[in-house]
Amino acid sequence: MARVSERLRRLLPSARRTPRAAAPAAPRPRQGHNLFEAAAEYVAACAEDDPARAEEAASRVSPGMLSFGVNELACRALLTLARERDESPRAVARSLLGLREDPVRRPAADA
Numbered sequence: 001m002a003r004v005s006e007r008l009r010r011l012l013p014s015a016r017r018t019p020r021a022a023a024p025a026a027p028r029p030r031q032g033h034n035l036f037e038a039a040a041e042y043v044a045a046c047a048e049d050d051p052a053r054a055e056e057a058a059s060r061v062s063p064g065m066l067s068f069g070v071n072e073l074a075c076r077a078l079l080t081l082a083r084e085r086d087e088s089p090r091a092v093a094r095s096l097l098g099l100r101e102d103p104v105r106r107p108a109a110d111a
Helices: 002-011 035-047 050-057 063-085 089-096
Strands: none
Touching: 035 050, 035 063, 063 089
């Protein structure tokens, strides 16, 4: 049985590599950009009034991906602030945007 496996090893191209080639390859640099990294950089640049940095961050990903990342960041930030303030996310969002407190609308009951 050992002879068969040795013969196969010599015949298969992948088995002909030297032991040095069998060592794990160095990690490749990541292709493209992470949409959450781009969104975080974009929002931070906008908050710091740095249009050049915002434009560079926006160019890393497609507009749809950037929009998704910014939306995800906004949702996470809003939930964190709401927990810290012990308020509803709706109340915090309205407060951050300078909107007046709007009572929760309830569906009208049929009379």
